[in-house]
Amino acid sequence: MSVTDELLANAEQYAATFEKGDLPLPPARKIAILACMDARLNPYGLLGLSEGDAHVIRNAGGVVTDDEIRSLSISQRLLGTEEIVLIHHTDCGMLTFTDDEFKRSIQDETGIKPEWAAEAFPDVDEDVRQSLARIKASPFIPRKESVRGFVYEVETGKLREVV
Amino acid sequence: MSVTDELLANAEQYAATFEKGDLPLPPARKIAILACMDARLNPYGLLGLSEGDAHVIRNAGGVVTDDEIRSLSISQRLLGTEEIVLIHHTDCGMLTFTDDEFKRSIQDETGIKPEWAAEAFPDVDEDVRQSLARIKASPFIPRKESVRGFVYEVETGKLREVV
Numbered sequence: 425m426s427v428t429d430e431l432l433a434n435a436e437q438y439a440a441t442f443e444k445g446d447l448p449l450p451p452a453r454k455i456a457i458l459a460c461m462d463a464r465l466n467p468y469g470l471l472g473l474s475e476g477d478a479h480v481i482r483n484a485g486g487v488v489t490d491d492e493i494r495s496l497s498i499s500q501r502l503l504g505t506e507e508i509v510l511i512h513h514t515d516c517g518m519l520t521f522t523d524d525e526f527k528r529s530i531q532d533e534t535g536i537k538p539e540w541a542a543e544a545f546p547d548v549d550e551d552v553r554q555s556l557a558r559i560k561a562s563p564f565i566p567r568k569e570s571v572r573g574f575v576y577e578v579e580t581g582k583l584r585e586v587v
Numbered sequence: 588m589s590v591t592d593e594l595l596a597n598a599e600q601y602a603a604t605f606e607k608g609d610l611p612l613p614p615a616r617k618i619a620i621l622a623c624m625d626a627r628l629n630p631y632g633l634l635g636l637s638e639g640d641a642h643v644i645r646n647a648g649g650v651v652t653d654d655e656i657r658s659l660s661i662s663q664r665l666l667g668t669e670e671i672v673l674i675h676h677t678d679c680g681m682l683t684f685t686d687d688e689f690k691r692s693i694q695d696e697t698g699i700k701p702e703w704a705a706e707a708f709p710d711v712d713e714d715v716r717q718s719l720a721r722i723k724a725s726p727f728i729p730r731k732e733s734v735r736g737f738v739y740e741v742e743t744g745k746l747r748e749v750v
Contacts, residue, residue, distance in 0.1 A: 426733055427616045428670050434635030435746040442744025444627070449680055451626035455590045461642040461658055463614035464607070468631045469638065472597030479624040482645045484658040490703045491654035495624055495647040497693070498705065503680055507591050517612055517666055530660070534726045540653045542661065563697045570589055581605025583598040 447476040449503065455479070456499045458555070459511035460486035460518075464578045467511070479505060485518040486511055487543045487551065488558040497564040506567050510555050511583070512548045513576040519546065548575055552586040610639035612666065618642070619662045621718070622674035623649035623681075627741045630674070642668060648681040649674055650706040650714065651721040660727040669730050673718050674746070675711045676739040682709065711738055715749040 456479040457467050467473060467480055479499045481492055488510075499505045523542040531537040545551035552573035559571055573586045619642040620630050630636060630643055642662045644655055651673075662668045686705040694700040708714035715736040722734055736749045 426670060427618045428672055428733055428735055431616075431618070431634040431636070431672065432746065435633050437635070438633045439744040439746070445742045445744065447627045447741065449625075449627075449678060453590045453594075455594070456624070461619070461644045461662070462612075463639050463641055463643075464610045464612075466631060466636075466638045468629060470598050470601045471594040472600070473594075473629075475629045475632065476626050478626055480626075480645050481624045481647075482643050483654055484644075484661040489654045489657075491646055491652045494652075494701070494703050494705060497701070498647040498680065498689075499624070501693070502684065502689075507589060509591055509594065515612060517661065521665065526661075526665075530664070530727055536726050538657070538660070538727055540657050542657060563699050564693055564701055570591055572591055578610065579608045581602040581608065583595065583602070 444475050451476070451478050451503065451505055453477045454505050455507040455509065456481060456496055456505045457509050457511065458482070458486055458488070458492055458496070460484070460513055460516060462513055462516065465511065465513050465576050470576065470583065479503070485516065485543050485545065485551065486555065488555040489543065493562050493564055496559070500565060500567050507570040508559065510552060510573040511576050512552050513578055514548065515578050516548055518544050519548065549586050607638050614639070614641050614666065614668055616640045617668050618670040618672065619644060619659055619668045620672050620674065621649055621651070621655055621659070623647070623676055623679060625676055625679065628674065628676050628739050633739065633746065642666070648679065648706050648708065648714065649718065651718040652706065656725050656727055659722070663728060663730050670733040671722065673715060673736040674739050675715050676741055677711065678741050679711055681707050682711065712749050
């Protein structure tokens with residue numbers, strides 16, 4: 425039995441007791457969370473989110489590329505969110521390599537060098553500030569009054585704001 | 588008090604009872620979930636995921652662009668995941684507009700036309716197949732033995748596989 429099959433069995437349990445079939449499309453709390461994909465970072469548990477509350481956008485590092493600008497733009501312009509929370513974290517995989525190394529290893533194996541940046545970073549606080557700066561610089565995100573960045577400490581469960 | 592401040596208060600509660608400070612960086616279940624950012628879709632509740640289990644990647648639509656190829660490539664190549672689950676859903680915001688309309692409205696308001704695709708789609712099953720096809724076509728994702736796509740029904744809580 426694959427892990428996918430095990431998760432599908434869990435999904436059947438979820439549907440069996442499901443009672444939230446009438447939630448509206450726009451997020452009730454009018455907020456978008458942009459966080460790293462890391463397995464130890466659970467935005468629902470950490471922030472007390474429930475179904476219907478918030479858009480949750482995630483990728484390797486919690487970085488801001490064109491695709492996050494796309495998602496945040498759709499979130500604010502079409503679905504009414506007004507606040508943004510960015511979450512990076514300690515012990516991140518993105519701290520363990522460089523773009524050059526990663527892309528060289530792929531080129532050596534496949535013969536093709538990725539045309540995209542891997543977005544590795546040497547300092548997590550600095551990269552939160554980088555992500556904040558990219559959002560502030562984007563002409564496509566209309567609401568920037570409440571854009572705040574945090575580091576989640578996987579060792580302690582605490583969330584620390586980057587200022 | 589902003590919604591962000593309310594979520595930060597929840598985060599203090601989370602940290603107060605936190606007991607998972609020794610989880611390893613690589614996901615225990617060796618799986619990556621790629622899902623839409625929609626507020627009604629909670630991958631933790633739906634799939635029974637806990638802290639440490641899985642990478643969770645999300646964006647508007649749950650689509651596959653270069654940034655998702657980047658995240659999945661890092662997930663598999665550096666952190667050992669072997670399976671991929673894609674989740675789109677019914678009543679998706681991406682079904683309610685076209686790229687041309689969305690980009691025109693931004694251009695009219697800001698004077699700048701986004702250089703990225705908005706990735707809107709007219710049919711959710713078709714777009715799950717599109718996402719599967721983009722992953723299968725990528726030279727940068729090494730493990731493709733278990734890549735499966737699903738539609739989550741926000742009305743019923745059920746997960747339906749797209750074949």
